[in-house]
Amino acid sequence: MRMALDLGLHRALEKLADADGAKKRSEEEERNLVVSARIWLCLYWFDHQMSLGTGRPIVLRDESSIRHCRLLLSHPMASPTDVRLISQVELIAQKTQIYETLSPLNGQVNHNTLSFIRRANIALDKWYADCDELHRQTMDEEALPRKILVGELHYAKLWLVCVALRGVSWDKMPFEQRELAFQAKDAASNCLSNLLDSHTYRAALRYAVHDTLVMAAFSGLFLLKMANLFPAELDLGQITVQVEQLAQLLSDVAAERYALTLRIMLANLRRKVGLPPAWRPRRPWWAWRDAPGRRGPGRGDDGPAAAVVHRPEHRAPAAVHGRGGRRVGARPAHVQPGVDPALAPGTVVYGSLTGVVRVHVQSLTDLGLPQNGSDGIFLNVGHTNGWMGDFPPMPEAW
Structure with a gap:
């Protein structure tokens, strides 16, 4: 610079x-x-x-x-990629203004704050309309840049609320702050739907930069936080399905740091609200939908039905002993997250056949944006400052 x-x-x-x-x-x-x-x-x-x-x-x-x-x-020397560059610059300029206005408030949401958030949402909608019009001139609706643009709009609205709610005590939220939180939940869900429902977007995710992966993973994490705080007011089934699909997609593109964080948080949520544990399919869910000439349900081991059958040979053993003699659930070839009641509240145990790792997840009750960004949310796997445990090497491109 x-x-x-x-x-x-x-x-x-x-x-x-x-x-x-x-x-x-x-x-x-x-x-x-x-x-x-x-x-x-x-x-x-x-x-x-x-x-x-x-x-x-x-x-x-x-x-x-x-x-x-x-x-x-x-x-006259314009490039086709200039449209994308301009849209990025204009969005980051707006987000900078939002951050510098809301960050000093430390979660103090008053009438002036709500008014600013409404104006910011209107400005974001205008940014999207203007930039999408520029993209529309040369691209169809399913083109990747337009799908990315939609995702960035929803994520910006989620991010806006997370900056406003930084440091807010969730159990003392007044009505206005709860409304903001549920608006952000809708934005996070829309952000994930835009990604998961687009074959073009999913296929391009393996080439995505770090910020795109964080955008998707943070959206999923926010949904889990909302489900953890307001389980009676949300569709937990829809949220868990969305997050499971996202975690599988992130694993498939070697973004295991984010996928693993989501799976641990998801396991913690399942234990808390009493949802049954999920079994990961042998192939990602979109592989069945997108595969040409795919077989119908129940037509052999290669069909979608076979991917979700709980076969006896795939059942996990009842438990294995981790460090200190604790019994930690596990399944063959995979590690399984869970909550150990013997540990402090808010602690997740992630056990393998040979060891156990403790991960604190107090961030499940914080809807705000951490001061240090993604490093304050997602796990560092395989680094000297990250997890210590007997895990097999995990694919990690980022």
Whole structure:
């Protein structure tokens, strides 16, 4: 970023907006300005995204440097990907304004806060309408960039409420804060439905950047938090199915850090509300739906029905002994999460055939956004600062 500032890239868009200067520039100079503008916009987005995701201060605070970003869309040297870049920059600028307004309040939701949240939601809807119109000119409704745009809208609305509710005590929520929490629940569910119901989006997830994986995983985690806090007011069956499908999808794209966190939280929820444990299918659920010429239910071991049959040879042993003589449920070739009543409340035991790991999940009662972003939510697997246990190596691309 400092190199970009030294090179003057932050002035590239301003120079492109200068009509008089354009007449004096050669084609090569014009091309260099366009490239410089794109680099600067990417740096601006990355800096702000890292700040919102980790809690560190923003470095590039000159909002005037992106004021003319839409000039790229009508420029003769415009690229098809400029639409996506512009939409990202405009969204992160709005999210930065939201964060800087709500974060100092530390969960104090009053009339002015609610009014700001309503205005922010309207602004997000307008951002989506404007950017989707730009995408619609060259893409159909099922195109990946448009699906991503929909997901980002729902996640931004979820994120907005999580920033507003940071530090709020869930058992003392007034009506206004509860309404915000349920609005965020709808946004999280819509975000996951947009991903899980789109074959194009799912297929592209294996190439996704870290932020896209966090977006999906955090949405699932928020649904589990809401189900944990308000089990009588939500459809627990729908939530658990959505989160199970998401966890399987994340495992399939080597994002095991997020999948494992979701499975542990889901197991904790099942134990708390008395839901029966789920068995993971041998193939992901969308493989049956998307496979051409798939067999119907009950037509042999390759059909969907066979994937969910509880065969005797697949049943887990009653228990194995973990450290300290505790009995920890397990199943062959997999580890199984659960809650050990002998431990402190809010502690999950994740046992394998040879060991046990304790994971604290007090965050299930906190609907706010942690100060340190995703590192304060998701487990670190296989790292020196992460879990210690006798786990087999897990696929991890991120």
